[in-house]
Amino acid sequence: MSAEDTIIGIDLGTTNSLVSVFTEDGPVLIKNALGSFMTPSAVGYSEDGTLLIGQAAKDRLVTHPKLTTARFKRYMGTNHEAMLGKKKYRAEELSALILRSLKDDAEAHLGHAVTRAIISVPAYFNDVQRKATKAAAEMAGLKVERLINEPTAAALAYGLQNRDAETTFLVVDLGGGTFDVSILEMFSGVMEVRASSGDAFLGGEDFTDTMMAHLAEKADLTLDKLAAEETSRLRAVVDTLKHRLTEGHEASANFVLKGKDVPLTISRTTFDEITEPLTKRIRLPIQRAISDAGLKAENIDRILLVGGATRMDCVRGLITRLFKRFPEHDINPDHVVALGAGVQAGLASRHEALDDMVMTDVAPFTLGYETSTEISPNVFEHGHFSPLIERNTVVPVSRSHVTYPLQKGQTEILFRIYQGEAPFVKDNVKIGSLSVSIPRNTKDYEAVDVRFTYDASGILEVLTKVISTGKETRLVIEGNPGTLSQAEIDARLKALEGLKIHPRDQQENTAFMARLSALYESLLGGEREMVREIIREFEGALHSQDARIIADCRQRLEEPVTRLENKDVF
Template sequence: MLVGIDLGTTNSLVAVWRKGQAQLVPNALGQVLTPSVVGLDDQGQVVVGEVARERLQTHPHLTCALFKRHMGSTWQGRLGDRTFRPEELSALVLRSLREDVERAFGEPVTEAVISVPAYFSDAQRKATRVAGELAGLKVERLINEPTAAALAYGLEQKSATTFLVFDLGGGTFDVSILELFDGVMEVRASAGDNFLGGEDFDSALVKHVLAHCPELATWHAESGEGVQRLSREAQRVRHALGQHEEVPFRFVMGRQEGSIVIDTQRFQQIAEPLIKRLRAPLDRALHDARLKVGDLDEIVLVGGATRMPLARKLVVSLFGRLPLMNINPDEVVAKGAAIQAALKQRDAALEEIVLTDVCPYTLGIETSEQYGRQIDPGHYLPIIERNSVVPLSRTREIVTLHDQQSEVLVRIFQGESRLVKDNILLGELRIAVPPRKAGEVSLSVRFTYDINGVLEAEVTTGITGETRRLVIENNPGVLSKEEIGRRLKSLEALKVHPRDRQVNSLLVARMDRLFQESLGDQRSYVGELAAYFQRELESQDELRIREAHVEITQRLDELERHW
């Protein structure tokens, strides 16, 4: 079975193509959004999703979040006495999504189309593939998130349309421009920022509150507590500002409570540096696509952070029109990934759709420039320019630099900077050349880039015809095949929290969080509810447990409404 997965920074979703449409698959809690959070419970079993997110504040040493931002790097997150790479943590989320589908449809899930930010680097894309492999999935295709969103919207379009997809998620920002004509959806340009999302707006809010309450900043710095609590409150305030003109940012300091009122104008000021960062990728995408604002037919909003009024206000001010939000911005990427999965399976309902994509980064090699007798190394020679339609193959000619040179080292880079020191080294290869005077031996360097982001470099010596090839597979920070095998065995040995107990575990985690957040009578009240539920759990009477669950959930909902 082939599924479409939106592996997000904040939340992840899985969808399947059924009866001519993309269908989202709910998790064990009946929700289609599964928080991209992984943790260990008190028995050392793995918990994924909402249960883990509730424990992020109460058990930060046993919980990890936002690990997607570290994909393709050597970063490691700690859960108790164990460390995990971003690929492993992502694999646990993917495995949970896979199991949700298997339980829903009674079929094994072996293949997936997984979405990635359009601006993910080569190493980040490879790390995402590794995560899929560790989760027991063959990754049939990586699809850029804005492309997936446009694909979902494209099913509803009957005429030629030019889209701009504004994708602001929890941790990344992407913008892509696409054209739909005669059943072909072509990506014209992509740009973005891999470290700009809703979480950054939350961090800006927290920074503002700490700056205006030095006592709070000192207390938290000295106690080491409350980081997750403040982040969670910032997220609540950001969401609430979508419905209210002003919202109190509440905090607890020792046994004292306080609040700072944040209104929409103040939030706009706080977020201004981040808003400026949103503009640059928009300008670059339009420039690369050789389009003006007036050439766009539709603006599509994607990602949960686009619910912020300031994000929509920015779009309206820049493009002079209201954006499309026909499809839930949290769900549209997963649906598009499921459509791509159906295209891979050649579903009859989608025979008319053809999808193209682009290479998001420039790919090139290091060269040297000669000024008289002076040789200046470290210059960047682009071979495949960013936003070139893929698959494609491009060739550039180079010549030897020194007299009697016997070999050439070709170093391959990814990036946009003039000097290679500011770009990312992907790999290198050496090729022998016949010794001649400088400039007499030419070499042909060919780059071939496919739809899945795999780069093949080929260097041919003009005089001898000798060829060397290199497929870029292992980047710094990307696991080797041997290491993948070892980590796969390690993950398989982990004990996973039983799916049928997640509902009860979530309620316990929620009460633990509320107990930590509250003071006085409220804290006592939450403690009494927690003790009551623990007694019902120990009774092992399913009916009593279900009734207590319903009652306590209602009481907690009421408590948080009047918080």
């Protein structure tokens, strides 16, 4: 395959992001400069104004919360801005920096430039959020060949193992910030999505937030009164406890506040009780997906767990109880979406190893337009939602309606396009509008055919045709709330290009120093002095500017640093 044909697969996650490529041996994950497959979705500034991306930024979330940010994926497609120092960033710009870092890693691995990508998104991302993801990719210098729903990508990774089987998958994808569930069927080399559902504001981070509020209350801590750095350190401790509960029935740690130890302890039983409202929110999308697919629970052959948050016992227990059998997690839940995106990249580039593989998808939301209902002669109730493409319709798809003006003699019809499931448009998401001119006709109602065409990348085309004249009007959806225009994308791309970003080949050293700083902040007494000496030793190696000396020093210090990090004192 030529360099021009290479398409990479990217899992742009709330907590971590990964990149892959399809090879003769199947999808392969690509390591970053630190030798890890997972790049934390975090961005920050160092003291000298250099931008840090990934692990180096994540390690400074605790010590420099005002100069670092994470979890910005949830704000994609909104006007929300994160403040880093004195500069504001939209979620698209921050995501673009993560994507650029992944692009650099792929180019270092492949040995040539990469400009094309498949990017995974939550199945329940709406039109605005999908457009924001594409804008982020464009700022990162990537052309999006296709956006693939995360559960679909996961099923691709699993389905590739036995593409001739006839299997029905249920994919439960609970990541850091979003929850998706999809039902897919595999038969004769065809992977067909039957139904998708989910919750774009439910993820592992919500479980951490709930647990932090509970432990703070038990310890008589008022979260609103804690400084940003203290809140960040507390959250790091709570996140560690949450992870430990996946291995034991109880977890404990000490949180150091103003020089005093604050003991924190929680049992798995208590954790399950306080997060029960969250686990209840997992049930409804699963039930809706099964219903939309026209199936029953016993028709599901395989249940796949995807996303790091599915490691929680409360989630696995819920799925086991619902289906009365254990779900599968043979592939690392953190890796499976990126691997599936790599498979889709192979399909998009028509890799010879995938010639007999076909992929179909569905519309995650119902698409329609606003209509009015006559409740009495010449009295109309406005704001009704008229569906044209129902959710979970196989895409690409094209559907049409014939509609009429409210009154004779009317010269214009305004089509307001919405996405959602509610009967009234006020409860759905407006994604565009189109004004259609019609002949002035006082004898009859002019008929207008409106056609929606929706493709696998989430692109919607609206085409109207005035029946009497044959005049057609196409809709180019613009001006969605929170969506960047092309001019804004170009301007922000130019600004990002001028940023001083830390060189990829120095990321190991930057990340290690950030770890040392975070460790120093969290310890007291003699252990803090130990870290001070380690910092001095590593700084001495850095001043030598000899890559071999620096690498040897870093390797030698790894063991004592890791030992101190694993203590229950922060």
